[in-house]
Amino acid sequence: MLPGSPTPEPTMRLLLSATLLVAFTATAHADPGFANLQPGPLAVGWKTVQQYDASRTYRGTIDAVTGKALQGERSRPIQTLVWYPARKGGEPVRYGDYVRTEATDEAFELTPAQVAAQAATARKEIEARLGAAPAAAMLAQRMWAVRDAAPAAGKYPVVIYAPGVGGPGHEPADLGEYLASHGYIVIASRNLGARTRMLVPDSEGVDTQMRDIQFLLSYARSLPQADMTQVAVAGWSWGGMTNVFAAERDSRIRALVSLDGTREPEQTRRIDPHRITVPWLYIQRRPSTVSELSKAGVETSFSLLNEVAYADVRQMVMYPMRHGDFSSAALRLAQPGYFQEYSRAEVEQAYHWTARYVLEFLNATLKNDAAGRAFLARAPIENGVPRHMASIQHAPARPGPVPNREGFAAALAQRGFGKAAELYAELHGRNKAFVLTDYEINNWGYALLRQAGNVQDAIAMFTFGTTLYPDNANLYDSLGEAQEYAGDTAAAVTSYRRSLALDPSNVNAATRVAKLAPVQASR
Incomplete structure (x- = not known):
């Protein structure tokens, strides 16, 4: 299996519809969130938007699972979850409210009774995994977001989140609330397959999720709060790879965040590294040893991270974390026996710092925040990260024109078109594919x-x-x-x-x- 392989964690299969609705009174100040994440100065709103991408079909005339004839809407369903800065007031949702959205990820027409039936089935599965009391506590956890809260005034940068293979739209719920409380709009949808609920991890799967990202970017334009001049795309696992494909093709994307993103050479070789020119934060689990890579048959002759020369790249390692730990949705469902060399507390602490580095990176790149830049420039231990928990490497972008059509045009605008021949020779010498x-x-x-x-x-x-x-x-x-x-x-x-x-x-x-x-x- 390749590092960051697209195979979904077993826990992700349990993230089906389930909820526990418990009455409560909201307090004036939000409590710390999952992994002791601290809320920012802004209140958080959350809404779910059910919409279709009419440019693509999802259902055919025959159900791909049952073989029965299908009727009704055939366009691609994209149930969109949005976390955003909001006005204060209202009762926050429970974690079970997020999980409940899975019932309608691809079927907007389900009745309340059908949603409830799926929720009951999923709750039993979660209880069988965690036990009745822990499952109830998890689903009843009070979150920060208030459903359909009034948006706060102002404009805010946009972060599109791409889940892993089969990942639900609520996969980034904890990260989404955290970023929204610090002044970001976070948008996500389920990583559906091209024609079925589960995505197939192949080239078509890459293109399918990449087009979902572009659809969500277009949707973001409809939000009055959205500052579309400052857009980032984040993702875990498969989504942490497809977001790079999106950045290659969509100049609206100004920053990249990959959480243990899939490094599938068969797929990533399709990316032109000279077209990746935006800042990129890549946070990964403990690197595999040479022996582990050899046994897994992993190709090590190509790494997109090493090929990208004209982007400012920060590659961080979180040593306590395994692949599934970068998804809080999966980490919440981890059984006690899952934690071996590192305890749950240590893994959650690493998740905490992962989220913090994502925030500071976005502050530095999208908000041009001096404090964020200073945070990134310091060693992890200087920022308060426990010793031996993390390491980071920084590869600054190579100076000079990027050897592609856009870089050539930009350089001509600066140097003059009369320098075209010599400039072309220089750039072609750096990138033989630029012709x-x-x-x-x-x-x-x-x-x-x-x-x-x-x-x-x-x-x-x-x-x-x-x-x-x-x-x-x-x-x-x-x-x-x-x-x-x-x-x-x-x-x-x-x-x-x-x-x-x-x-x-x-x-x-x-x-x-x-x-x-x-x-x-x-x-």
Whole structure:
């Protein structure tokens, strides 16, 4: 099994619908949360939104499990859980209220009786695992969030959370409340498969969850509180890998958090490391030994974390934690015998510091907070982390232009388009996969000419194209058009004639030479 493998922890299968509704009176100050997490200055609201991604189907005409004919909505269901800064007041939910949402993760049409039946079944499973009293205590635990509370005034950064394989939308409930109390909006949905409840950990599974992330990003735009200029994506296990795929393709994402994210070379090799340029916090369990990796048949020749050179990467190790411990939903269901070398208290303490580092990282990257930057710059022990619990390595982003199309364009804007040839040689030397075709250069030149109205930059781009592709008749023809547009008739005639020499059938070049050459000769 690869480190951070997508196989779900056994405890995750027990996180089905269950709840215990107990009357209580809210106090003025929230108690510490799971793993002794301390609430921030803001009250927390929580809401569940049942919506469909109409651009994708989830159900076919036949039920994939029962084989029976299906009717009704076929679009992909995305039950969305949102934690957000709220106005004070109201009664906080119990943990069982979060767990109860699993009943409708993919079936919005369930009746209250059907939801209750699933809750009763799940509660029996949890009781069988933990015992009746511990199960009741867990489900009855008072949380910080108030259901459907009025949002607090102001704008707040957005964090999209991607669960592990089969993970429910409430997987980040503790982390979501913690971040919301410190001024973040946290949004999550169940990691459903492409067509069934359980996701298959393959390439289609990657693309499925990545599109869920993008759907939630688009949904976040509808929230008046959301500051869409400051967006991060976090995730555990499989979700801690698919969020990197999302960051590769979606420039709205400004920061990445991976909690023991899956390192599946077969999948992560698909990611262009030069397109990962945002700050990345990767927190993992104790590293496997060489012997353990060998026995598991793990490929060690490739690590995306090592390939990403143009992102500021912090890789942290939490030694007391195992893979499932990064999900508080799974950790809550751990039996006493699960804890071996480290006690439950030590593991929960490590979870506490994991959440704290996530908060400080987000403060530093999304809020440009000096205290957050200082926290990250210090050694864990200087921040109060117990000795031998954690270590961290920092790999600053490599300076200079990123060797891809976006980096090339940004550097041209700074250095001038006349430097295109030398700059391209520099970036291509760093990344052989960065190649501009003659077609791309030609389109780029015309975009400069027609969209930006910058004829000199267009001439420079076409000139660069003829340098890179000296036998391309079309690029010389395009260069001639730009020079003619700029009023440089002599240069235009020279370019058109070169195009004709390379392609005598070029009607446009022949026509322009016939018209411009006599004019040039008369001067």
